[in-house]
Amino acid sequence: MYRVVMAELFLEVNWPAPKHIRAITTTRNGGQSTGPYFSLNLGDHVGDNPEVVTANRQRLFEKALLPAEPLWLKQTHSTDVIDANLWQADIEADAIISDSPDTVCTVMTADCLPLLITDKSGTQVAAVHAGWRGLKNGIIENTLAQFKAPSSEIIVWLGPAIGPQAFEVGPEVKAGFVVMDAAAESAFISTHTDRYLADIYLLARQRLIAQGVTAIYGGENCTFTEKQRFFSFRRDGVTGRMASLIWIAAE
Numbered sequence: 001m002y003r004v005v006m007a008e009l010f011l012e013v014n015w016p017a018p019k020h021i022r023a024i025t026t027t028r029n030g031g032q033s034t035g036p037y038f039s040l041n042l043g044d045h046v047g048d049n050p051e052v053v054t055a056n057r058q059r060l061f062e063k064a065l066l067p068a069e070p071l072w073l074k075q076t077h078s079t080d081v082i083d084a085n086l087w088q089a090d091i092e093a094d095a096i097i098s099d100s101p102d103t104v105c106t107v108m109t110a111d112c113l114p115l116l117i118t119d120k121s122g123t124q125v126a127a128v129h130a131g132w133r134g135l136k137n138g139i140i141e142n143t144l145a146q147f148k149a150p151s152s153e154i155i156v157w158l159g160p161a162i163g164p165q166a167f168e169v170g171p172e173v174k175a176g177f178v179v180m181d182a183a184a185e186s187a188f189i190s191t192h193t194d195r196y197l198a199d200i201y202l203l204a205r206q207r208l209i210a211q212g213v214t215a216i217y218g219g220e221n222c223t224f225t226e227k228q229r230f231f232s233f234r235r236d237g238v239t240g241r242m243a244s245l246i247w248i249a250a251e
Helices: 050-063 132-137 139-144 171-178 182-187 200-210
Strands: 002-005 010-013 021-026 081-083 095-098 105-109 113-119 125-130 154-158 188-192 195-198 215-218 242-248
Touching: 021 113, 081 139, 095 105, 095 139, 105 113, 105 125, 113 139, 113 200, 113 242, 125 132, 125 139, 125 242, 132 139, 132 171, 132 200, 139 200, 154 200, 171 182, 171 188, 171 195, 182 188, 182 200, 200 215
Parallel strands: 081 095, 154 215
Antiparallel strands: 002 010, 010 021, 021 242, 095 125, 105 242, 113 125, 113 154, 188 195
């Protein structure tokens, strides 16, 4: 569930996090990019005009009232988690965690699953980029291991990702999940010979629950089918990127 803000420039996360935890995800709307990147493309690695991307990022900074520049990652579908204190430009990682106020943890997506995570006391926050490879190989588990709070105190929001009616994968993807957890079988529906529709939201929920996390929210959108709201690499190939951001607001 979301509260739409600034004519869909971004969506504010609706979850029971402490009041000093701020979390948003952008849509594709409200920016200056044109063509396949229309219009709020935040990715500087997808072929868009760099000056326009910079302008889009500045618009996000201003309209979302960000306390600092987002910490952008060079995402590689890995299971690497970095502490925000160690962040540097072009650092390769697929999750970032912080316990410092006004540090904006950020991931970009365009079908992959963004997760925003905090604890019930709001002492730490993390942003996670989970494609099927990272999800299968343990990006969620690696991120949760960096939290000091027990799993029972963790709150997770699943951001906009490709929906279960659009995410077609091969048998190797299904096999990779099922060999690690037989319950993952329920997240795959056969479409025809050797192809399956995968539910990335369910796969993430299963991994979270297996770690003892039960406060799980979101997972209600489909980037592939909601063309007017979200970028989708599967749908369009050449396209932009949304961002999901979380930070601890200074008291």
